[in-house]
Amino acid sequence: MSHTATTSQETGGKTPGAHPIVGHLVPTWLLVFVGTALLMLTVITVAVRYIDIGEFNIVVALGVALVKATLVCLFFMHLRWDRSFNTLVFVGSVVLVLLMMAFLIMDTNQYRDLQFVGNAPNAEATLQANAPGAPVARFKPYSP
Known part of the structure; x- marks a missing residue:
């Protein structure tokens, strides 16, 4: 026996063979709230890029990314109700x-x-010829 209604009486006058409601019906206000939270967290991530708090910048950015990923998994992937x-x-x-x-x-x-540590001589010369004054990456040599 199928899960779809086949007669007009069973469907309440609607089209026969209509598909049943499947999945989690999430209220619109909850999706708007989560979407707004994700937008605010994105603003925080961008703002932290312009505020110099040393090596703590990456910690804040990764923390915000973790919270955003959790919100997406819980609400948009429906893991909260699964x-x-x-x-x-x-x-x-x-x-x-x-x-x-x-x-x-x-x-x-x-x-x-x-x-390889640093820029190859040919690469640096090409960079200076094509883009004079461009910043050249300098790497710290590894010392054990």
């Missing part, structure tokens, strides 16, 4: 990605001596 198993799968996937990134970052130290 089964907890789906949330567990999502969080497990994020943890696995973070773990793999941590292993990759640890592995880059092994190849530190092979990495």
